[in-house]
Amino acid sequence: xxxxxxxxxxxxxxxxxxxxxxxxxxxxxxxxxxxxxxFGDLKDFxxxxxxxxNGMFQGAFADFSSFSGKVILNVRLLGEGASCDWHLASVGxxxxxxxxxxxxxxxxxxxxxxxxxxxxxxxxxFLAFSGTSEILNGSRKSTTRQNAKIIVFDxxxxxxxxxxxxxxxxxxxxxxxxxxxxxxxxxxxYLESRGIGEEEAKRLIALGYLKPIERYFSDQSLVARIxxxxxxxx
Amino acid sequence: xxxRIGALRGGNMAxxxxxxxxxxxxxxxxxxxxxxxxxxxxxLALLGPNGHGKSTLLAAIMGNPSYTVTEGSVVxxxxxxxxxxxxxxxLAGLFLAMQYPSEIPGLNSADFLKAAINAHRQKxxxxxxxxxxxxxxxxxxxxxxEMSKRNLNEGFSGGEKKRNEMLQMxxxxxxIALLDEIDSGLDVDAMGIxxxxxxxxxxxxxxxxxxxxxxxxxxMINPTKTAILINGRVVVKGGPEIxxxxxxxxxxxxxxxxxxxxxKETDAPMNSVSIGACATKVRLDDAKK
Numbered sequence: 279x280x281x282x283x284x285x286x287x288x289x290x291x292x293x294x295x296x297x298x299x300x301x302x303x304x305x306x307x308x309x310x311x312x313x314x315x316x317f318g319d320l321k322d323f324x325x326x327x328x329x330x331x332n333g334m335f336q337g338a339f340a341d342f343s344s345f346s347g348k349v350i351l352n353v354r355l356l357g358e359g360a361s362c363d364w365h366l367a368s369v370g371x372x373x374x375x376x377x378x379x380x381x382x383x384x385x386x387x388x389x390x391x392x393x394x395x396x397x398x399x400x401x402x403x404f405l406a407f408s409g410t411s412e413i414l415n416g417s418r419k420s421t422t423r424q425n426a427k428i429i430v431f432d433x434x435x436x437x438x439x440x441x442x443x444x445x446x447x448x449x450x451x452x453x454x455x456x457x458x459x460x461x462x463x464x465x466x467x468y469l470e471s472r473g474i475g476e477e478e479a480k481r482l483i484a485l486g487y488l489k490p491i492e493r494y495f496s497d498q499s500l501v502a503r504i505x506x507x508x509x510x511x512x
Numbered sequence: 513x514x515x516r517i518g519a520l521r522g523g524n525m526a527x528x529x530x531x532x533x534x535x536x537x538x539x540x541x542x543x544x545x546x547x548x549x550x551x552x553x554x555x556l557a558l559l560g561p562n563g564h565g566k567s568t569l570l571a572a573i574m575g576n577p578s579y580t581v582t583e584g585s586v587v588x589x590x591x592x593x594x595x596x597x598x599x600x601x602x603l604a605g606l607f608l609a610m611q612y613p614s615e616i617p618g619l620n621s622a623d624f625l626k627a628a629i630n631a632h633r634q635k636x637x638x639x640x641x642x643x644x645x646x647x648x649x650x651x652x653x654x655x656x657x658e659m660s661k662r663n664l665n666e667g668f669s670g671g672e673k674k675r676n677e678m679l680q681m682x683x684x685x686x687x688i689a690l691l692d693e694i695d696s697g698l699d700v701d702a703m704g705i706x707x708x709x710x711x712x713x714x715x716x717x718x719x720x721x722x723x724x725x726x727x728x729x730x731x732m733i734n735p736t737k738t739a740i741l742i743n744g745r746v747v748v749k750g751g752p753e754i755x756x757x758x759x760x761x762x763x764x765x766x767x768x769x770x771x772x773x774x775x776k777e778t779d780a781p782m783n784s785v786s787i788g789a790c791a792t793k794v795r796l797d798d799a800k801k
Contacts, residue, residue, distance in 0.1 A: 464614050467578075469627075471574050471576075472627075475631065482619055483619065
C-alpha cells in the first residue's frame, strides 16, 4: 500500500496485496483516489466506500491477475454533491472465472456516478460484470451512468454484462450500456482497409478498451507495468 | 515534410478493372454484373440513385467481408485481388474513404495513423518524420493538430470525419482512391479543402473512383469520365457532360432513352440482434460461433 495524504485528499495504491475487506470514508469536501493493480494471484475482496457532502471518490482497478473469484465494490454517495468515478480494466487470458459486482447508491441530491467496466476474455476465461446503480427517493438532480463492455476473443471464452438501474426519484439522469461480443467487424475492416494486418488491428482495438485505465495512475513505473501487462494480455 | 508512400511505388500505371461483378449482402443480390475500369491518373465519377449499389461496389472492391462476391472479377495492377484481405488491397495501392467512418473507442488517432503508415513501409518512420508528416497533413486538411490526440473518429462531427478520411488518403498516397460520398456533411469551406486534397493527388498521378450525388464536388475536381449505376448495373458510360445532365434532369431520361426502369431503393436486410433482459447480452450467441 502506498498512501499519499494531502489534507482532505488521499491517494491509496495497492499492487497485488489488496486487502480482503476494506472500508473508506471520504470526508466532506475531501477526495479519495483508490488505485488497484494486480498482476499475479489474488483473493476475493470487498471494498466499501462512503462519500460525504461534495466529496469525490475516484477508483481504478487494472486487473491482470490469474485468479478466479469475486470482487465487490460498494459505493454510497451520502452527501449532496458527492461523486464517484470507477474504472475497471480486466483481462481473462486462460481459464480464469472472474466476477465483478459494483454498486453505487445515490442517497443525496446532486450526486454523480460513472461506473465503467471493460474486459477482454481470451482462452477459456469467463468475465462477469454485474453493476447496480440505485437512486433513492429525494436524490433529485443526480446523474448515474454504467458502461460494461467485454470483448470475447476466443470461441472458448465467455462474458456476461448485467447492469441494473433502480430509480426511486423522478428528477434524475440515468443510463447504462452493456455489450458482450466479438470484435466489431466494421472496426476491424476500417483498420485493415488502411493496410493494418488483422492481428495488429485486433491488438489496437483491444488496446483501446484497456489503455484508458492508465490515465488514473500517476506512478510511471506502475503505468509501464500496466502497459506491459496490457500488451501481454492481448 | 510529407511522406509520400504511394510515390515510392514505381513501375507502370495501375488499372482497376471490374468485370461482371455480382455482389450479395446477407443473401440479397445488390450488384448484378458491373463492368468498370479506372486507371491511375483518371477520375471516374460514379453516380446513381440511392440504394442501387454504389457503396456496395466500393466496399466490395476494398474487400469488406460483409459483402460477398458471387461472380465476376476485380483486377488491380494485373492481379486478381479477390483473394486478398483488405490490408493487402491497401498495401497494393487502393484506398476507401468511407461514407460512414467507424468510431473506434479508445484508439488514439496518432497511434492508428502511425500503424497505418508503417504498415505501408519496410522501415518504420522515425518519430520526427512521423510528427512532421502528421502536422503537415493536419494543417493541409484544416484540422487542428490537437485532434490527433483524440480517439479515432470518436465524437467527431460528420465533416470532421470526412476530412479525417482525406487526411488518411494524403498520408497513404494510394494509387487509386475510392471516395464514397466524401462531400456529404461538408460545409462550403470544408468542401474546398477536400477538393484541393483530391486535386493535389490528381497532380501526383493518383486515380479516383468518386461517388457523389452533387455536381458541385465534380465541378471542383474535373472527372475524366462518368458512369451511372442503376439496379446494380452500370447502364451509362461517358464523359463529364453526363454529370451536368443528371444535375439538371435527374435519372428519368435513362428510362425514356434506354428503356431502363429505376427500381425502388434496395432495403438493406436487418441485422439479427438479440437483446436480453435489460440489454445485458448483445449478440453473445454470434460471438460463440
